[in-house]
Amino acid sequence: MRSTSIVRAAALHAAAATTALLLPLACSSSSSPDAADAGPLISLGDAGFLDAPAPDATKLVVDGGYEAPEGGVIRADRFVTNVVSVTYGDCAGFGLTSMPDVVCGPPVGAGAAAGSLDVVSLGNKGEIVLGFGANSIVDGTGVDFIVFENAFYVGGDPTKAIATDLAEVSVSDDGITWTAFPCMPGASAPYGMCAGWRPVYSAPGNGISPVDPQHAGGDPYDLSDLGLASARFVRIRDLGLTACPADPASRPTNNGFDLDAIAVVNAKIP
Numbered sequence: 001m002r003s004t005s006i007v008r009a010a011a012l013h014a015a016a017a018t019t020a021l022l023l024p025l026a027c028s029s030s031s032s033p034d035a036a037d038a039g040p041l042i043s044l045g046d047a048g049f050l051d052a053p054a055p056d057a058t059k060l061v062v063d064g065g066y067e068a069p070e071g072g073v074i075r076a077d078r079f080v081t082n083v084v085s086v087t088y089g090d091c092a093g094f095g096l097t098s099m100p101d102v103v104c105g106p107p108v109g110a111g112a113a114a115g116s117l118d119v120v121s122l123g124n125k126g127e128i129v130l131g132f133g134a135n136s137i138v139d140g141t142g143v144d145f146i147v148f149e150n151a152f153y154v155g156g157d158p159t160k161a162i163a164t165d166l167a168e169v170s171v172s173d174d175g176i177t178w179t180a181f182p183c184m185p186g187a188s189a190p191y192g193m194c195a196g197w198r199p200v201y202s203a204p205g206n207g208i209s210p211v212d213p214q215h216a217g218g219d220p221y222d223l224s225d226l227g228l229a230s231a232r233f234v235r236i237r238d239l240g241l242t243a244c245p246a247d248p249a250s251r252p253t254n255n256g257f258d259l260d261a262i263a264v265v266n267a268k269i270p
Contacts, residue, residue: 026082027104066106068209077135078211078264080104084129084175084233091244092123093253103130106210107148107261109200109217113156115163116200119149119258122167124240126256129175129233132264136232137171139223140266143213146220147236148260149196162189164197166239167257169221171231178235179226185239195219195236196257210263218263234262 065073083100095102099120108118122128137145147169154160170180181193191197201217202208213220223231238256245251 024082024084025100027076027080027101066204074106074209074211075135075267075269076105077133077269078267079106079132080130080262081133081135082131084131086122086128087126089123089126089238089240089244089256091242091252091255092121092126094258095120096253103128103259103261105261106204106263107200107202107216107218109148109203109206109208109260110150110152111156111201112153112158112199115150115152115258116203116260117150119260121254121258122236122238122256124238124242124244124255126238127235128259129235130262131175131233132267134269135264136173136230136268137223137234137264138230138266138268139228142222142265143220144223144264144266145231145234146210146213146216146218146263146265147195147234148200148202148210148216148218148262149198150200150258150260151197152199162197162199164189164191165255165257166191166194166196166241168237168239169193169195169219170235170237171221171223171226171228172233172235173228173231175233179228181221181225183239185241193221193225194239200260210261211265213265216263220265230268 065075068074080103102118102120108116110116151162151164153162166185168180168183170178172178183194185191185194189197198219199217201215202210208215210216236257242255244255
């Protein structure tokens with residue numbers, strides 16, 4: 001996490017410890033219904049919202065769903081529904097008191113010029129494993145899922161430097177065997193398949209669908225790049241490129257990758 005406003009806000013979130021391991025935690029504001037008990041689902045288009053308005057608005061109500069920009073509902077398990085585990089690194093803590101809900105649901109993007117405060121900072125070398133309840137990511141056309149951090153362009157100018165906290169992204173079907181997207185961070189952008197270097201534009205109420213790779217922002221991933229057909233879990237590992245001061249009095253709580261959300265574009269249960 002990088003902006004000065006975020007640094008000031010971080011002071012309001014004291015961390016109980018810089019390193020911690022959480023047991024599996026489910027998001028309190030969402031449910032993970034099986035296909036059989038999810039209620040009347042409306043068929044969604046490729047961009048994640050209705051191709052046409054439904055004739056009966058009552059059928060748009062799905063427990064745990066999020067309203068889509070053009071009507072319809074995006075299921076809760078198109079986003080993170082549970083934190084399987086998290087290990088915080090040095091200088092973590094921002095957003096810890098809001099876990100796990102802060103990483104659940106859709107992204108709260110702040111655009112090209114600012115980083116969102118709706119995040120949890122993993123700290124240097126921190127790691128988090130996330131699940132999607134009854135749902136899973138499947139290999140479809142193009143981008144299959146998007147990871148949202150809070151990167152931004154300095155001064156909002158795309159021609160200038162990008163404020164980043166990079167991480168490696170891995171996926172798994174069983175939570176045991178993991179396959180990582182190649183991530184070789186260099187001195188400057190582009191950073192390839194690393195996460196944490198693209199601004200986030202989608203936010204609740206702004207009309208930008210969080211499952212629209214062309215407009216949502218964030219870092220896109222395609223399972224076909226790894227030769228995989230599906231994934232039920234996503235693991236994010238901070239690369240620990242930001243120094244953490246040795247002096248306890250000057251240690252921030254906002255180092256490392258700042259996770260906002262993950263959206264499943266191609267889902268087993270649309």
